[in-house]
Structure formats: C-alpha cells, structure tokens
Amino acid sequence: MLIKELIRPFQYEKIDLTSAETQNKKRAKDTRGTIKRIWTYLTAEKAKLFLVILMVLISTVLGLLGPYLIGRAIDLYIVTETNTGLKSLLIWLVFIYLSHSLSIFLQNFWMVGIAQNIVYRLREQIFHQFHRLPISYFDKRQHGELMSRVTNDIDNVNNTLNQSVIQIFSSVLTLVGTIVVMLSLSPILTVVTMTTIPILILAMRWITKRTGPLYKMQQKDLGELNGFVEESVSGQHVIKTYSQEDRVIQGFDERNKKLQNTGFWALTIAGFIPKVMNMLNYVSFSLIAFIGGILYIYDFGVTVGVIVIFAEYARQFTRPLNELSNQFNILLSAVAGAERVFLVLDEEQEESDENDATDITETNGHFVFCDVSFGYEKELILQGISFEAKPGESVAFVGHTGAGKSTIINLIARFYNYDKGNLTLDGIDMKQITRSSLRSHMGFVLQDAILFHDTIRENIRYGKLAATDEEVIQAAKDANAHDFIMRLPNGYDTVLDQSGSGISQGQKQLLAIARAFISKPSILVLDEATSNIDTITELKIQQALERLMEGRTSFIIAHRLNTIQQADKIILLENGKIKEQGNHKELLAQKGDYYNLHQQQAQEA
Numbered sequence: 055m056l057i058k059e060l061i062r063p064f065q066y067e068k069i070d071l072t073s074a075e076t077q078n079k080k081r082a083k084d085t086r087g088t089i090k091r092i093w094t095y096l097t098a099e100k101a102k103l104f105l106v107i108l109m110v111l112i113s114t115v116l117g118l119l120g121p122y123l124i125g126r127a128i129d130l131y132i133v134t135e136t137n138t139g140l141k142s143l144l145i146w147l148v149f150i151y152l153s154h155s156l157s158i159f160l161q162n163f164w165m166v167g168i169a170q171n172i173v174y175r176l177r178e179q180i181f182h183q184f185h186r187l188p189i190s191y192f193d194k195r196q197h198g199e200l201m202s203r204v205t206n207d208i209d210n211v212n213n214t215l216n217q218s219v220i221q222i223f224s225s226v227l228t229l230v231g232t233i234v235v236m237l238s239l240s241p242i243l244t245v246v247t248m249t250t251i252p253i254l255i256l257a258m259r260w261i262t263k264r265t266g267p268l269y270k271m272q273q274k275d276l277g278e279l280n281g282f283v284e285e286s287v288s289g290q291h292v293i294k295t296y297s298q299e300d301r302v303i304q305g306f307d308e309r310n311k312k313l314q315n316t317g318f319w320a321l322t323i324a325g326f327i328p329k330v331m332n333m334l335n336y337v338s339f340s341l342i343a344f345i346g347g348i349l350y351i352y353d354f355g356v357t358v359g360v361i362v363i364f365a366e367y368a369r370q371f372t373r374p375l376n377e378l379s380n381q382f383n384i385l386l387s388a389v390a391g392a393e394r395v396f397l398v399l400d401e402e403q404e405e406s407d408e409n410d411a412t413d414i415t416e417t418n419g420h421f422v423f424c425d426v427s428f429g430y431e432k433e434l435i436l437q438g439i440s441f442e443a444k445p446g447e448s449v450a451f452v453g454h455t456g457a458g459k460s461t462i463i464n465l466i467a468r469f470y471n472y473d474k475g476n477l478t479l480d481g482i483d484m485k486q487i488t489r490s491s492l493r494s495h496m497g498f499v500l501q502d503a504i505l506f507h508d509t510i511r512e513n514i515r516y517g518k519l520a521a522t523d524e525e526v527i528q529a530a531k532d533a534n535a536h537d538f539i540m541r542l543p544n545g546y547d548t549v550l551d552q553s554g555s556g557i558s559q560g561q562k563q564l565l566a567i568a569r570a571f572i573s574k575p576s577i578l579v580l581d582e583a584t585s586n587i588d589t590i591t592e593l594k595i596q597q598a599l600e601r602l603m604e605g606r607t608s609f610i611i612a613h614r615l616n617t618i619q620q621a622d623k624i625i626l627l628e629n630g631k632i633k634e635q636g637n638h639k640e641l642l643a644q645k646g647d648y649y650n651l652h653q654q655q656a657q658e659a
C-alpha cells in the first residue's frame with residue numbers, strides 16, 4: 055500500500071504534445087506579437103525602466119568585479135604572503151558586495167512598481183472591455199473562464215514581469231561581461247569553461263520545447279476548471295434540486311485531474327533544468343581545476359588566482375544561461391496568459407459598427423418589423439417576421455420553448471443585429487440608432503430579476519442613478535413593493551445579495567418593476583415569471599405591470615395566456631415564424647393554434 059502510495063505521483067498520463075506543438079508553431083508569430091505588445095506596456099514606464107536597467111548594469115559589473123578581486127588578492131597577497139594592500143582590497147570588496155546588494159534591492163523595488171502599474175492597466179482595460187463587448191460574446195463563453203483571465207492570467211503576467219525582465223537583462227549582461235573578462239585572463243581556460251555549453255543548449259531546447267505547450271495547456275485547463283467551479287457555485291440551486299451533485303463532482307474531478315496532469319508534467323520537465331545545470335556546473339568546475347592545474351604546473355601563464363576566478367565565473371556563467379532558459383519558460387507561460395488577455399482586448403466592441411448611427415433623444419416606441427430574418431450562427435432562427443407595435447401598444451409573444459420569443463426581444467434591444475428585412479423604430483432603421491441611446495429608453499422586467507449586493511434603495515435606484523430617495527419610494531409604491539419593503543427590519547436599507555436570498559421570487563419581481571418605474575422608459579420588455587408565485591403577490595405584480603405599461607410600448611414574453619388577454623396584439627410564434635397574430639378575441643375566433651392552446655390551458659387550470 056505504502057509503495058503504491060509512494061509511486062502514485064508518477065502515474066500520470068502521458069501528454070501528447072504533437073498537436074500542442076503544431077499549435078505552438080502556428081502561434082509562434084502571435085507569441086512574438088504578444089511579447090512586442092507587453093514591451094509597449096513596459097516602455098510606457100520609461101523613467102523607471104531606465105533606472106532598473108541602470109541598476110542591473112551596476113549590479114552586473116559589481117558581480118563580476120568581486121571574484122576578480124578575490125583572484126587578484128590570492129595572486130598578489132596570499133600566494134606571495136605579502137600583507138600590504140590586502141586590507142584596503144578587502145575594504146573595497148566589502149564596499150563592492152554591499153553596493154551589489156543595494157543595486158539588486160533597487161532594481162527589484164522599481165520593477166515591482168512597473169509590474170504593478172502594468173497589471174493595474176491590464177486589469178482596468180479588460181474590465182472596461184467586458185462592458186463594451188456585445189452580449190453575443192458572453193452568450194458564447196463560460197463566465198468563470200472569462201473571470202480567470204482577469205485573475206489568473208493577469209497574475210501570471212505580473213509574476214513574470216516581476217522576475218523575468220530583470221533576469222533577462224542581467225543574464226545577457228553577465229554573459230557578455232564574463233566572456234570578455236575570461237578571454238582577457240586566459241583564452242584556453244575560456245574555451246574549457248565553454249565546452250559544456252553545447253550540451254546545455256541541447257538539453258534546454260529539449261526541455262523548453264515541451265514545457266512551452268504544457269504551460270499553455272495548463273493556463274487553458276485552469277481557465278476551464280475555474281469556469282466549471284463558477285458554474286457549479288452559481289448553479290447550486292439547480293444542482294441540488296436535480297440531485298446532480300455526483301455528476302458535478304465527477305465533472306470537476308475530471309477537470310481537476312486534467313489540470314493536475316498538465317501541471318505535473320509542466321513542472322516535472324521544467325524541474326530538470328536545475329538538475330542539468332548543476333551537473334554541468336560540476337563538470338565544468340572539474341575541467342577548470344584539472345586543466346587549470348596542469349596549465350599552472352607547466353607554467354602556461356595561469357595563476358592560482360586565475361583558476362579561482364574561472365571557477366567562480368564558470369558558476370556565474372552557467373547561471374545566466376540557466377536563468378535565461380528558466381525565464382524563457384516563465385515568459386512563455388506569461389505570454390500564454392497575456393495572449394488570452396489581449397484576445398479579449400482585441401474583440402470587436404459592441405459599438406464598432408456605430409459609426410454612422412445617431413443617438414435618439416426621445417422615442418415614441420413605434421416599431422415596425424418588415425420581413426425580418428435573423429440567425430445567431432448560420433442557421434436562421436427568425437424568418438420573415440412582420441408586425442407593427444404602435445406607440446403605447448402592448449405586444450405579447452407566445453409559442454413553445456425555442457420558438458424565438460427571446461430572440462425577437464434580442465433584436466428589439468439590439469443585443470443582436472437583424473440580418474435581413476427591415477426593422478425600424480419611429481421610422482429610423484435600428485442599425486442607425488446607437489445601442490446606448492436605444493437602451494436608455496428601455497426598461498426590462500425579466501424572469502430572473504438580477505439584484506446586486508447592495509441595499510434595496512440602491513437596487514431600485516439602479517434604474518436611474520440620479521433619482522432622489524423620494525423618487526425611489528414613489529417607484530416602490532407604484533410597483534406595489536413599498537409595503538413589503540417597510541415590513542423588512544431595515545426597510546429600504548436592507549442589504550440584498552446577488553441571488554436576492556432573504557426575499558421571495560415575487561418580491562424580487564416587484565423590485566425589478568420598481569427599477570423599471572424609476573427609469574421611466576418609453577419601451578418595456580417583460581418576461582413573465584414562470585415560477586410559482588403566491589396568488590396575492592401575483593396579483594400585485596399584475597397590477598403593477600399594468601400600471602407600468604400604461605402609455606408605453608410593451609413587449610411581453612408570455613408563458614400563460616391568462617395574463618395577456620388585454621394585450622393589443624398577440625403574436626404566436628412557431629419555429630421562428632409568425633403563425634398567428636391578432637388580439638385575444640380575434641385569435642380565439644380564428645380557432646387555430648392559439649385557440650387550442652387556450653383551451654388546453656383553461657382545462658389544466
């Protein structure tokens with residue numbers, strides 16, 4: 055059992071990197087582009103970046119000077135046993151090492167500042183971008199996965215910026231500096247020191263070729279896992295009602311396992327780097343000691359001090375190489391993260407097609423659909439839709455699930471653009487009206503009222519931020535919500551949470567109606583609640599809605615026919631087409647589908 059446990063961590067599935075590698079190759083250009091783009095963020099912090107580079111330069115030179123002086127001390131004072139000058143050289147050494155530490159401290163200090171500024175901007179940009187993207191963008195993606203971009207991916211960029219930029223500069227400088235000093239001391243020993251480099255490069259290549267795609271996979275898997283967790287947390291109600299806990303846990307386990315697997319391989323392979331480095335270090339150290347010793351004994355111009363300098367430089371020399379490849383790995387993982395952030399930033403914004411659209415300052419709410427067709431993807435969902443909603447009229451949509459009721463609303467609110475035909479508001483083509491001005495005249499009372507973690511007062515005020523407390527109370531009264539609010543211990547100051555727990559489904563609806571009242575919209579969209587609401591509350595909702603609809607063009611997604619009998623127009627949809635339209639009386643007289651539906655629901659009731 056124990057042995058099994060011990061070897062368990064090694065029983066990871068092998069990961070096929072071929073597909074990831076080809077993907078990696080395809081994206082190579084993107085990687086370069088992404089690095090360039092990160093660089094533009096860096097150069098926005100010119101002054102600090104300059105200071106960092108200056109400190110890196112100073113620390114590198116001082117780092118080279120230390121071993122050099124120790125070597126000289128051995129040759130000049132220790133081997134020859136003369137003490138004069140040794141003291142002052144040692145004082146110099148102390149000063150050099152102290153300054154070396156100080157310059158390293160400063161470069162890190164400034165770099166942390168730069169990194170924080172950059173991730174602050176990135177976070178700000180991506181969050182702002184989220185609010186400028188069309189609804190279709192969010193419809194197509196898992197929300198937790200998107201959230202992962204703001205958190206994990208940006209974190210990743212942050213970590214890399216903190217470490218990599220300095221490391222890369224200092225590694226390159228140290229490499230160049232070491233080679234120059236080594237060559238000036240002993241070209242033969244320089245060659246000896248460098249013999250291990252080809253092996254090192256080959257080993258690093260082997261490693262990075264594998265870790266690069268693995269890091270990308272790891273970020274992706276992490277995003278998926280986060281998406282799943284977000285869905286499971288926000289969907290707890292549904293999961294529990296349908297007793298789907300086991301299935302969700304199993305789904306989580308699969309994703310968790312996948313992430314564990316990629317994480318294991320990414321870190322294991324990356325972990326070879328220091329081992330290979332150490333081994334090669336010892337090899338090169340032995341070679342220097344051995345060949346340097348021979349050169350010293352046979353008097354080839356190599357001193358003990360020079361051997362010591364080389365031994366120290368050999369270490370210094372492989373370290374930057376190691377760090378470069380290490381940083382390269384970390385850089386790849388950050389580039390993967392940054393790429394996912396930039397992908398969001400590069401998405402077309404909702405207003406991108408609004409160049410020749412104009413704001414509407416007011417509207418009568420007169421909609422005309424003329425032979426309108428629309429599909430989310432290639433497949434057409436709505437076909438040949440024609441109807442008119444005159445100012446102040448109420449239009450109700452009925453039809454089976456998936457018939458296209460919500461889709462028509464999506465076109466009315468311009469969450470999506472219609473494809474063919476003609477859709478106008480007050481005679482103006484919908485595509486010529488800016489979305490923000492259109493929506494500023496619209497009010498929504500949706501099935502699942504979205505509340506924010508704030509007081510009831512602020513939740514109602516969300517409909518019009520400038521509303522006074524009196525207006526909030528008036529709106530609540532109009533919405534029949536005032537009484538229940540006053541019965542809560544903290545009244546209007548009761549803090550709700552996102553799911554609105556603490557108040558009932560019907561009360562949530564009343565708050566949503568109050569929110570719509572306060573914004574005084576000309577156009578209303580009502581999505582009837584299907585859930586069971588007690589009859590008294592339902593009556594209150596119905597009353598409030600009728601009051602709200604007065605004088606406003608209203609679109610109602612109806613699930614029960616008894617609530618829409620007063621509607622000016624009822625449109626029966628089937629498979630994205632209008633099957634019947636007219637008012638309640640007319641449709642009953644037609645004795646068509648509406649009539650049948652009505653009979654059916656009457657019987658059920």
Ligand SMILES: Nc1ncnc2c1ncn2[C@@H]1O[C@H](COP(=O)(O)OP(=O)(O)OP(=O)(O)O)[C@@H](O)[C@H]1O
Pocket residue numbers: 193430431435453454455456457458459460461462
């Ligand atoms: N964002 C979307 N992307 C792709 N297809 C979608 C999208 N939203 C809806 N659909 C498809 O469009 C069709 C019409 O959906 P719609 O939501 O308009 O129906 P509905 O009549 O409102 O149904 P319900 O009463 O269930 O809300 C369905 O086949 C649905 O699968």
